[in-house]
Amino acid sequence: MQLKNQVEWALHCCAILAGLGPDRHLPTKDLAELHGVPKEYLSKALQALSQAGIVEGTLGPSGGYRLARPAGAITFLNIVEAVEGRQSSFVCTEIRKNNPCRGSMSPAAAGDSRPCAIARVMWEADRAWRASLDGVTLAELAKTLEKTVPAPLLKKTAAWVEART
Amino acid sequence: MQLKNQVEWALHCCAILAGLGPDRHLPTKDLAELHGVPKEYLSKALQALSQAGIVEGTLGPSGGYRLARPAGAITFLNIVEAVEGRQSSFVCTEIRKNNPCRGSMSPAAAGDSRPCAIARVMWEADRAWRASLDGVTLAELAKTLEKTVPAPLLKKTAAWVEART
DNA sequence: TCTATTAAGGATATCAAATATCCGTAATAA
DNA sequence: TTATTACGGATATTTGATATCCTTAATAGA
Numbered sequence: 565m566q567l568k569n570q571v572e573w574a575l576h577c578c579a580i581l582a583g584l585g586p587d588r589h590l591p592t593k594d595l596a597e598l599h600g601v602p603k604e605y606l607s608k609a610l611q612a613l614s615q616a617g618i619v620e621g622t623l624g625p626s627g628g629y630r631l632a633r634p635a636g637a638i639t640f641l642n643i644v645e646a647v648e649g650r651q652s653s654f655v656c657t658e659i660r661k662n663n664p665c666r667g668s669m670s671p672a673a674a675g676d677s678r679p680c681a682i683a684r685v686m687w688e689a690d691r692a693w694r695a696s697l698d699g700v701t702l703a704e705l706a707k708t709l710e711k712t713v714p715a716p717l718l719k720k721t722a723a724w725v726e727a728r729t
Numbered sequence: 730m731q732l733k734n735q736v737e738w739a740l741h742c743c744a745i746l747a748g749l750g751p752d753r754h755l756p757t758k759d760l761a762e763l764h765g766v767p768k769e770y771l772s773k774a775l776q777a778l779s780q781a782g783i784v785e786g787t788l789g790p791s792g793g794y795r796l797a798r799p800a801g802a803i804t805f806l807n808i809v810e811a812v813e814g815r816q817s818s819f820v821c822t823e824i825r826k827n828n829p830c831r832g833s834m835s836p837a838a839a840g841d842s843r844p845c846a847i848a849r850v851m852w853e854a855d856r857a858w859r860a861s862l863d864g865v866t867l868a869e870l871a872k873t874l875e876k877t878v879p880a881p882l883l884k885k886t887a888a889w890v891e892a893r894t
Numbered sequence: 895t896c897t898a899t900t901a902a903g904g905a906t907a908t909c910a911a912a913t914a915t916c917c918g919t920a921a922t923a924a
Numbered sequence: 925t926t927a928t929t930a931c932g933g934a935t936a937t938t939t940g941a942t943a944t945c946c947t948t949a950a951t952a953g954a
Contacts, residue, residue: 789951
């Protein structure tokens with residue numbers, strides 16, 4: 565079980581966009597070159613972010629993407645769910661016959677409206693995962709970066725961004 | 730991102746085995762029929778559980794599987810990790826060039842031993858997921874089943890198990 | 895001893911999803 | 925008018941999950 569690599573790309577792109585000045589944009593092409601990933605495929609991830617209202621794109625020359633809301637109002641969970649979807653990592657299929665732990669998918673068919681006890685444990689863990697991701701915003705990530713990443717590296721990136729906007 | 734269906738099968742099989750009397754066994758064939766899943770493929774999951782020391786198999790007629798330890802000493806995490814592996818759902822690839830958030834995979838190559846800040850957030854969420862799974866044992870599941878599953882269903886299963894052992 | 899049963903595991907086939915590429919359309923700044 | 929860009933549809937490629945087949949060795953029971 566592994567998250568799509570688009571999740572990693574989306575998180576890094578958002579981190580970069582969070583450091584952008586107001587009303588400035590970065591096009592897919594630059595973001596792809598920065599991270600060394602295929603432009604066309606990264607574009608799909610950015611489109612997902614756009615549809616989720618996390619980033620917004622503007623057309624034409626000097627267009628590109630920027631955050632659609634303040635970095636403090638965007639959590640990791642928002643980004644992960646935009647790319648990866650909201651379905652739990654555990655899917656309870658209707659396991660048949662004698663098994664006492666019925667699924668909750670079709671209570672009528674199962675003759676029991678109570679959710680599968682095993683599924684409930686798995687879903688609770690999924691909830692804990694999402695709660696953890698929902699507890700960190702892009703703004704807090706930026707603070708962490710300042711503390712843990714060597715200054716020269718940050719300046720290098722800042723200069724790179726500056727040169728493109 | 731989705732867990733393998735083998736995880737669900739393994740959890741249900743362990744739940745059944747937890748209700749078994751001491752020194753009794755259930756073969757793969759019966760477990761597969763009970764759940765309505767392919768025997769050969771379920772066998773792979775049971776082998777993984779066996780290698781992890783969660784169940785133990787005995788050969789020959791009247792052989793099969795049983796739990797290798799008390800149900801109170803087996804957590805959901807044990808079972809999930811036996812089948813799904815221990816690698817985090819988030820993999821931090823070395824994203825190249827100017828990006829300030831370096832990977833922690835090859836600090837030497839990155840010239841920086843600090844782990845990627847984005848990866849740390851994702852890994853923390855993964856840790857929360859595993860902690861949640863590690864907080865529930867098979868014994869506790871059995872208690873939940875007694876409370877939430879209608880008695881006739883439990884009796885039906887008990888009778889089924891009884892007929893096979 | 896013989897036979898049926900079983901776990902274990904290697905090899906391989908099948909299928910679904912992730913990954914990646916290509917192309918057309920419409921909008922827009924210069 | 926032109927170059928640039930987001931957006932989205934269609935499709936190819938690759939990878940991993942799913943599934944099947946077969947052999948081997950152990951073991952209980954006849």
